[in-house]
Amino acid sequence: MFDSMRKKVDSTNDIETIIGRSTAINGQISGSGNIRVDGRVDGGIAVAGDAIIGESGIIVGDIKARSLVVAGTVNGNVEVEGNLSIHATGQLIGDVKVRSLNIADGGVFKGQSDMAVRTGDVQVQPA
Amino acid sequence: MDGNIKQEDNREYTIKIIPHQGETVHSVRVPFRVLKYGLASLCAGAVLFVGALSFATYSAFTAKDDADRMAQLKKVNTLQQEQLTQLAKKANTLQDQMDEVREIEQELQMVSGLVAPEDAEAPTESFDGQGGPWIEPNPKNVNIALDNISHKLDVTRSHMDGIREAIKKQQKLGSYHTSYSAEIPSIWPSSGDVSSPYGMRWGGSDFHPGIDIANDYDTPIVATADGVVTFAGYNSGGYGNMVDIDHGNGLTTRYGHAEEVVVEAGQAVRRGQIIAFMGSTGFSTGPHVHYEVRVNGEVVNPENYLW
Structure with a gap:
């Protein structure tokens, strides 16, 4: 039972790394798992998994991940394969390239957004 | 081992x-001891909870079961009470019918000259409380009710015995007299002792044409069969105050030495009817009744007409 649970945790849902609230990193973070940042990172983040920026998290630099949750502050460009979610406490300044985007009421996004256009839909030509 | 435990305590x-979303991370520092005791108490709590739950479930089921059984028992009880009531009613009805039969029995006994069995009669009146209201039986008086019923049945059985006896006697009578009727003398004219039987007297001095039944003065003398009084009065030939009754078919009876005669010639009498009171009139040495039975005027042994 516990073995199976461990296997599950080891898989993509485990948040393997946490940068704590009182930790600051100067430089690029890269990995293949998921990461959560509650501290400060001056540099970029590039992970194969998901990235979560906690309420107290501050990122200065570009982020590349499978998906991104922003509840803190990000200054930099974002590129995610999946969903970018900006919470009410979140603030993102920079250009994004995402498949889907959602911003909660109160969430801040300032920048350009690049999303794939749905191929099956009728294109509406600008007037 | 001790060292190990100490190490464990420090862990x-x-x-x-x-949160996989952006909410604040919560962290709880847990000493191994707390974890251990916490887990232990959690386990204990869980065990207790499961136990309590299963007990509650069990008692709920049991209570339901008990209630079902109670209802079942109540049903059975009601049914049995009804049956008991029915039984008691039946016993009462039987008692009533037995009373009727008893009256017939007594008539029968009078006809056949049997003495009524007083012993069978006695408990009937004093115990069964006939005619009173029937009280709904409850567990306390069920026993009493059952005793009552069983007692009634006992009394009934003893009555049955009496009746069987009477009928047997009746049967015997029937075999003696195929043409038995109320007009054939069959009972004793009075109570008392036979002081002198029919036939030759002691020492062969003379012939005694009847039987003497001795008792106190004024003992009732009754007609031994239905008939018509042909003579009632004083006989100077030695019978004293005397009654002759003609029963038809050539049968007559004579009752002598009476103190007092209470019927008149020509009067019809029934078997058992009082015709005179015992005395010592005529040729007599003490109070007795001289009883004769004649067939076509010839005296016969009255013993043949006493059953």
């Missing part, structure tokens, strides 16, 4: 709750 764990 600590941090449990972090990390």
Whole structure:
């Protein structure tokens, strides 16, 4: 039972790394798992998994991940394969390239957004 | 081992709750001891909870079961009470019918000259409380009710015995007299002792044409069969105050030495009817009744007409 649970945790849902609230990193973070940042990172983040920026998290630099949750502050460009979610406490300044985007009421996004256009839909030509 | 335990006591764990969304991370520092005792008490709590739950479930089921059984028993009880009531009613009805039969029995006994069995009669009146209201039986008086019924049945059985006896006697009578009727003398004219039987007297001095039944003065003398009084009065030939009754078919009876005669010639009498009171009139040495039975005027032995 516990073995199976461990296997599950080891898989993509485990948040393997946490940068704590009182930790600051100067430089690029890269990995293949998921990461959560509650501290400060001056540099970029590039992970194969998901990235979560906690309420107290501050990122200065570009982020590349499978998906991104922003509840803190990000200054930099974002590129995610999946969903970018900006919470009410979140603030993102920079250009994004995402498949889907959602911003909660109160969430801040300032920048350009690049999303794939749905191929099956009728294109509406600008007037 | 002791060292190990001490080491274990110092261990600590941090449990972090990390939201996959952006909410704040919560972390709880847990010493192994707390974890251990916490887990233990959690386990104990769980065991207790499961136990309590299963007990509650069990008692709920049991209570339901008990209630079902109670209802079932109540049903059975009601049914049995009804049956008991029915039984008691039946016993009462039987008693009533037995009373009727008893009256017939008594008539029968009078006809056949049997004495009524007083012993069978006695408990009937004093115990069964006939005619009173029937009280709904409850567990306390069920026994009493059952005793009552069984007692009634006992009394009934003894009555049955009496009746069987009477009928047997009746049967015997029937075999003696195929043409038996109320007009054939069959009972004793009075109570008392036979002081002198029919036939030759002691020493062969003379012939005694009847039987003498001795008793106190004024003992009732009754007609031994239905008939018509042909003579009632004083006989100077030695019979004293005397009654002759003609029963038809050539049968007559004579009752002598009476103190007092209470019927008149020509009067019809029934078997058992009082015709005179015992005395010592005529040729007599003490109070007795001289009883004769004649067939076509010839005296016969009255013993043949006493059953």
